[in-house]
Amino acid sequence: MLAESTESESNSISLFEAFGVEVEYMIVHDTSLDVAPIADQVLRDEEGQPSEEVEHGDIAWSNELAAHVVELKTNGPAPSFAxxxxxFQANVNEINSSLGQIGAVLMPSAMHPWMRPELEMKLWPHGYNEVYEAFNVIFNCTGHGWANLQSCHLNLPFATDEEFGRLHAAIRLLLPILPALTASSPVCERQMTPHLDHRLETYRHNADRIPQVAGHVIPEAVFTRKDYEEQILQPIYDAMAPLDLPGVLRHEWANSRGAIARFMRNTIEIRVMDVQEHPAADVAICQLVANVAKALTEEKWSSTSHQQLAETKRLKEIFLNVIDDADETVIVDPDYLQHFGWTEGTCTANQLWRSLADQFPVEETPLADALQVILEEGTLAHRIVRTLHGKFESRLLPVYRELCSCLQEGRSFRGLD
Known part of the structure; x- marks a missing residue:
């Protein structure tokens, strides 16, 4: 049983007083760009032994599940995005410097464009491996929904049950339109997919064997810890118990919804955002999302009680459309739009985000520049698709090589000359 709320509330951080950001990148061979399951070559402790987490000052490096993935994350709560x-960029460059000595490099974007997980997936074999093996036994992690999905996570804190209820209501409303900013996965197994955010399309099916694990990805309308544990977490634990007899996976992180409550640290972790081509783009998006979430919790456009009435089914319908069309998705639900102050009829998801970005500008120059590219030139997925259009086979490798350069140099992808 998790600790009681009153125990964790006494030393918790209130709404929007701090933030946690995590970004994942895949390691690839620097010539072929094929996946390279060698994360343990850079994740080493002070004795030089493989470690699932290594601290580098304000940023920590870690691995999650797949041996070709490195995650960079704030090393504890960050008081601001400044x-x-x-x-993050400095740590990317440090990792690339190490990888360069062994013929490898970090690649951004949310899915490797030609990885064959059934042939190339390798589980992280070191610490925490018992958890990954347990997942693998139940779900068979040699699918794209486990082995080939790199994301950016944003953790937002709450200090009390009341704050949790307000924050969860706000995040549920935001989840459907986040891929309109972040979609970066239009290619899978050398094919252009029908989804600009193919990572999310695969992710939402990765636990189909136990549907309770991911639900509808959009979380249920529950707004207290007690209801969350009873209606979301306990059904997951009960459904998994016959397949997880040691109880290795009986933890809140087994929940695979698009945003999950982490009561052990009093945060909600947003997980539906594809990783971008350089850290400034991810941080810019996180700051904008946090600003809009804050406005929602402060009831800028609608009351919390009204926000909490949003039906999961209706939110899921918008979400699925945005997975397909990202920023070009037309949103026709007036009640949904009203939650964000949009009263001018239907709009595209891009128009809605432009309106929100105008109200909550990201001021730090690298962040503002990166966000401007997304809002004016489209999601990274759209920019990839435009660049590949009509020249898919000849440009696929050059496009992803250019993305690797964007990550190393800290700049936005603007296509190829």
């Missing part, structure tokens, strides 16, 4: 992009 300077975070530069810290």
């Amino acid at each position: 300077g975070l992009a530069q810290k």
Whole structure:
């Protein structure tokens, strides 16, 4: 049983007083760009032994599940987004410097464009491996929904049950339109997919064997810890118990919804955002999302009680459309739009985000520049698709090589000359 709320509330951080950001990148061979399951070559402790987490000042490096993935994350709560992009960028460059000595490099974007997980997936074999093996036994992690999905996670804190209820209501409303900013996965197994955010399309099916694990990805309308544990977490634990007899997976992180409550640290972790081509883009998106979430919790456009009435089914319908069309998705639900102050009839998801970005500008120059590219030139997925159009086979490798350069140099992808 998790600790009681009153125990964790006494030393918790209130709404929007701090933030946690995590970004994942795949390691690839620097010539072929094929996946390279060698994360343990850079994740080493002070004795030089493989470690699932290594601290580098304000940023920590870690692995999750797949041996070709490195995750960079804020090393504890960050009091603001100021300077975070530069810290992440410095750590990207440090990892690339190490990888360069063994013929490898970090690749951004949310899915490797030609990885064959059934042939190339390798589980992280070191610490925490018992958890990954347990997942693998139940779900068979040699699918794209486990082995080939790199994301950016944003953790937002709450201090009390009341704050949790307000924050969860706000995040549920935001989830459907986040891929309109972040979609970066239009290619899978050398094919253009029908989804600009193919990562999310695969992710939402990765636990189909136990549907309770991911639900509808959009979380249920529950707004207290007690209801969350009873209606979301306990059904997951009960459904998994016959397949997880040691109880290795009986933890809140087994929940695979698009945003999950982490009561052990009193945060909600947003998980539906594809990783971008350089850290400033991810941090810019996180700051905008946090600003809009804050406005929602402060009831800028609608009351919390009204927000909490949003039906999961209706939110899921918008979400699925945005997975397909990202920023070009037309949103026709007036009640949904009203939650964000949009009263001018239907709009595209891009128009809605432009309106929100105008109201909550990201001021730090690298962040503002990165966000402007997304809002004016489209999601990374759209920019990839435009660049590949009509020249898919000849440009696929050059496009992803250019993305690797964008990550190393800290700049936005603007196509190929």
